[in-house]
Amino acid sequence: DGGITQSPKYLFRKEGQNVTLSCEQNLNHDAMYWYRQDPGQGLRLIYYSQIVNDFQKGDIAEGYSVSREKKESFPLTVTSAQKNPTAFYLCASSIKRGSYEQYFGPGTRLTVT
Amino acid sequence: AQSVTQPDIHITVSEGASLELRCNYSYGATPYLFWYVQSPGQGLQLLLKYFSGDTLVQGIKGFEAEFKRSQSSFNLRKPSVHWSDAAEYFCAVGISGGSNYKLTFGKGTLLTVNP
Numbered sequence: 001d002g003g004i005t006q007s008p009k010y011l012f013r014k015e016g017q018n019v020t021l022s023c024e025q026n027l028n029h030d031a032m033y034w035y036r037q038d039p040g041q042g043l044r045l046i047y048y049s050q051i052v053n054d055f056q057k058g059d060i061a062e063g064y065s066v067s068r069e070k071k072e073s074f075p076l077t078v079t080s081a082q083k084n085p086t087a088f089y090l091c092a093s094s095i096k097r098g099s100y101e102q103y104f105g106p107g108t109r110l111t112v113t
Numbered sequence: 114a115q116s117v118t119q120p121d122i123h124i125t126v127s128e129g130a131s132l133e134l135r136c137n138y139s140y141g142a143t144p145y146l147f148w149y150v151q152s153p154g155q156g157l158q159l160l161l162k163y164f165s166g167d168t169l170v171q172g173i174k175g176f177e178a179e180f181k182r183s184q185s186s187f188n189l190r191k192p193s194v195h196w197s198d199a200a201e202y203f204c205a206v207g208i209s210g211g212s213n214y215k216l217t218f219g220k221g222t223l224l225t226v227n228p
Contacts, residue, residue, distance in 0.1 A: 004156075031214070040122070042203065042220040043157075050214065058215070090156055098214055100145045100207030104156035 002027045004105035006091050011110045013085075021076045021108050023091035032074035033092040033102060036060060043090065049074055050097040078110065085112045115140040117206050119219035126194050127227045134189040134222050136204030145207035146187040147216065148178055152200045160202075163187060174198070199226040 004025045013019045023032065031050045035043040045058030049068040063082025068074055078085045088109050092102040118137045126132055138144055145164055149157040161172025168180040178189045187204060204219040 006156075040220060043218040045215060048215065088154075092157075094214075100214060100216055101147070101159065101162060102216060103159065104149075106156045107154070109154070 004091055004093055004103060006089075006105040006108050009106065009108060011108055013110070013112050015112055016080045017112075018077055018079050019085075019110065019112075021078065021089055021091075021110065023074045023076065023105060024072055025074075025091075025093045025105075026072060027093060027095070027103065028071070029093035029103075030071070030096045031094045031099065032068070033094075034058075034064075034066065034074070034076045035090040035092065037088040037090055037107075046076065046089075078112075085110060115144070115206055115208055115217050117204055117217050117219040119202075119204055119222050121222045122220070123223045123225065125225040125227060128196050129193050132189075132191045132194045132198070132224070134202050134204075134224070136187045136189065136219060138185050138187070138204075138206045140185075140206065140208060142208065143182070146178075146180060147205040147207075148172065148176070148187075148189045149203045149205060149218075150174075150200045151203065151221075157203065160189070194224075194226055196226050196228065199224055 007022045033048040034046040044060050047066040049055035065077045090107045091105040094102045116139045147162045148160040151157045160176050163170050163180045201221045201223045203221045205216040207216050
């Protein structure tokens with residue numbers, strides 16, 4: 001089945017540690033996105049990549065980093081510089097640059113204590 | 114900058130009743146418009162989309178939405194709600210002709226369905 005995989009579903013870390021969230025897609029989509037979701041805030045764009053080896057900051061990129069070495073993979077690292085990292089993180093993809101229709105993974109809930 | 118407003122944070126309806134969820138956007142050009150649904154702890158599922166043409170669009174699960182340019186609105190409707198429709202609904206807007214191809218999401222409307 002084609003789709004987007006995010007792992008793990010739940011992730012727990014101690015404050016001060018970096019943590020990497022996985023996002024893999026087998027849809028052969030060119031573009032991938034990372035969003036953060038907090039209660040009552042909707043979705044906020046962290047980073048996006050429209051092609052391999054290229055990515056752009058979204059609206060709330062501070063304290064996060066990404067890489068796009070392969071078309072299928074777009075990992076997100078939450079660094080210790082992120083002030084409030086506890087949130088629900090969603091990965092999405094779209095078929096090509098210029099396509100607004102995005103498909104979402106199941107999400108990863110990160111809790112930092 | 115474009116923005117999306119979903120005026121209702123929480124709506125409660127009885128099973129079998131009709132439903133309308135409101136979405137307003139602010140942007141001068143014709144946008145690309147989407148409605149997504151999210152069950153608790155899950156990702157978002159695309160319900161329907163509007164790019165151009167007929168302003169009344171049909172989606173999955175019996176939902177429809179109507180684009181009204183004069184009101185900058187894209188309201189989601191369903192004639193008879195089922196208990197399984199209880200979820201959070203998000204409206205999203207993309208700028209046509211833009212270079213960054215990002216979506217802007219509303220803050221969502223939580224739907225509760227009473228038996």
